[in-house]
Amino acid sequence: MDLEVPARRSDRTKAAILAAARERFAADGYAKATIRAIAAQAGIDPSMVMRYYGSKEKLLAAAASFELELPDLTAVPPSSWGRLVAHHLVERWERNDTLIALLRVATTQDFAAERMRTIFAGQVAPLVAQIESDPALASQRAGMLSTQMLGLALTRYVLELPPVVALTPDELAGWLSPVLQHYLTGKVSPPAADSKE
Amino acid sequence: MDLEVPARRSDRTKAAILAAARERFAADGYAKATIRAIAAQAGIDPSMVMRYYGSKEKLLAAAASFELELPDLTAVPPSSWGRLVAHHLVERWERNDTLIALLRVATTQDFAAERMRTIFAGQVAPLVAQIESDPALASQRAGMLSTQMLGLALTRYVLELPPVVALTPDELAGWLSPVLQHYLTGKVSPPAADSKE
């Protein structure tokens, strides 16, 4: 009947476009990553990008689908939660073009920032929900975890601050573990009950 | 002799341009914050921006000069260093258009990222140098401090993650104090001496 696999050629072209888009968005941000530049890197014609993805915004949406893939905390004792998440981040995020692309674009394009909010709400909140029953406190834990996780990605992979780039993965995990442990299980300090300042 | 104050009118115009530039860069990033939009917000003609600042890049350089103004740690006991820096950040950074503008632009423009690296190297490193004599360890402390400081600014003011935006300044300071204390004075954990994994 000849119902064979559809258009292997175009599938390869589409994959090449996606890979090139991730690299250009990650390196240049949204405005400077032109369709022409993405097509050139993929070795195809710019019109192919429009044909397969319709618009630049839809291309980004297809290229920047990102899963944090956070670990299961219920499998290990509470005392090692911070270290588990820290090692996971350092290993999973190291030079991840999809994350960097989404982060860079999210600082200037509202729809990408919205996607980032959705990703963190949908993936960090469930992680915390595994171990924190109080909803208000769970929200705070998830928020503070996000500040440290994204602060690491920003300074190490986007801004490339020299002291942050210089850290080895093991050193990073060593510094992060107690901090993430604090955000996951620590109690918030009382707001300094000084009467004057 | 009539050597009076020079051109008060143009000084006011220049200041209005700078304020408008900070707002537009902070809200839209570099590419979308056009000279036309900045001039419109300042209530003047776009050509005035070019006349006074020469180019868009020079305008950003003039608008995004930022001082972290970190506190003096030698004035208080070591046990309160974390809390001192945390409260300083929360108070000094809240809705600071200059910081947000520089952060947003730095993710896409190399010269702005370079300025960010210079600012943190020139202002965070001296803070740590007050209290840490080992240069290698001081660099690590400064790097980790930067990840948390900029991670807060990114998630609260740029990406506006709901759980981070919802935190009150006092709650923020409560969570951050022990973390900053750890980065300033804590010892790095040994790298989990498991032989396997």
Place this chain on the structure above:
DNA sequence: GTCTATAATTCGATAGAC
């Protein structure tokens, strides 16, 4: 000092030949 007009590019997107 201020504004109009426009030069010189560059981009996303489209139409249509092959």
Place this chain on the structure above:
DNA sequence: GTCTATCGAATTATAGAC
């Protein structure tokens, strides 16, 4: 499926009138 040609819009920056 692929590519050429180009449209229409937007931008920075400049030249020059008033």
